[in-house]
Amino acid sequence: MAYLPASDQPLGSSRTLLKEGGDGGAVASTVRRTVLPGGLRVITDSMPGARSATLGLWTGVGSRDEAPSLAGVTHFLEHLLFKGTKRRTALDISAELDAVGGELNAFTGKEFTCYHARVLDADVPLAVDVICDMVTSSLIPAHEVANERDVILEEIAMHDDDPDDVVHDAFVSELFGDTSLGRPITGSVESIESLTRRQIVGYYNRRYTADNLVFAAAGAVEHAQVVRQVRAAFSSAEALGHVDRGPVAVRRVAHAVAPQVGTRLIERRGDYATFVLGVPSYARNDPRRFALGVLNATVGGGTSSRLFQEIRERRGLAYSVYTFTSQHVDTGYFAVAGGCMPKKVADVLDICRDELAKVAANGITDEELRRGQGQLRGGLVMGLEDSSSRMTRLGKSELVPGGLIGMDESLACIRAVTLDDVAAVAGELLSAEPTLAVIGPAPALTSLP
Secondary structure, eight states: OOOOOGGGSOTTEEEEEEEEOOGGGOOOEEEEEEEOTTSOEEEEEEOTTOOEEEEEEEESOOGGGOOGGGTTHHHHHHHHTTSBBSSOBHHHHHHHHHTTTOEEEEEEOSSOEEEEEEEEGGGHHHHHHHHHHHHHSBOOOHHHHHHHHHHHHHHHHHHHTOHHHHHHHHHHHHHHOSSTTTSOTTOOHHHHHHOOHHHHHHHHHHHOOGGGEEEEEEESOOHHHHHHHHHHHHTTOTTSOOOOOOOHHHHHHTTOOOOOOOEEEEEOOSSOEEEEEEEEOOOTTOTTHHHHHHHHHHHHSSTTSHHIIIIIIITOOOSEEEEEEEEOSSOEEEEEEEEEOGGGHHHHHHHHHHHHHHHHHHOOOHHHHHHHHHHHHHHHHHHTSSHHHHHHHHHHHHHSTTOOOOHHHHHHHHHTOOHHHHHHHHHHHTTSOOEEEEEEOHHHHHTOO
């Protein structure tokens, strides 16, 4: 079935996007989408036999959409939308779902914000109403802005005490520079202290519009019922009208940043050194991402990977070493991360560079290809056996160009990856000069070339 982007679907219409029967161990599901008159999209994944559901209201705005003067405002606003509406106090928002054993939370990313809940099937209408009420009708009272400002400053302080968080932020900052993509999601102490209620409310009104929102639900849900519940919850949300503009993901491309090469060394006392070493890679929907996934699994994606075997198993130089990928709408990166005793960090980094160079020059073996494909297939299927993962897949698919790819199609793309595909990706990415961030005591940093 050809995927129909929401922009090509008439307002007020519904469409079945995907229907899979559960072959190959995958959970059976039916994905449907309705585009309401104001542009709000409702997308569901009905999973037969489920007794619970995960619901999420997504907005296509994240920290990379912030001007420098508003750094951290997206995350600040996420906190504030839990603080009360015309119909509910902050306690009511929490207590109503606690009373039915539900879970309510939210997260802010570089490109999305999501308010989500998991409840039993009978409590889906309540969860829909609570989430939509808090997102559409928040009062954002002045005293809560002051209180939550202190909470976020505490969060930043906690973050700064964690070497893993600090080194990852330093790496991204070095790779993307002083841009919205390179800055921390939480903002800085200075930016949070300077944000005013007026700025936050203005950002809320501009960004939280119906055409920029997606309501996603997976599990024990029936599409028509969820559409009715969401429509009712939004019927009084006058501020969330339709704004005639292109999808936010497309608009971001005009503001894409060019990755750069650099080194960031952060001195901190302690008995451990932590590092991230990486290179720019592909955007979220680049067709080469499947070959990159196999490469990631081979180099550092598990205990049988090259880096784990060489650094931990054979030489005992580090407890933790792994590779990972991160994708955005228009760019991404592939990186090695790890930690070790300070006196070993130079040797560990040398081995990482050597192994990356070997793969760039020679590719991987047949056995590594099969193992990497198996790792990706297993991770994909098992990762989508719960409603939370499926809800997340739905929300992201509506906010990213390219849309939803079914389980069967994804598995076929993984099986289709060849040695030549992986070699081409490795040769292109791993032969580039990497960006490095290290945090550790002074002797460890001075030992680096």
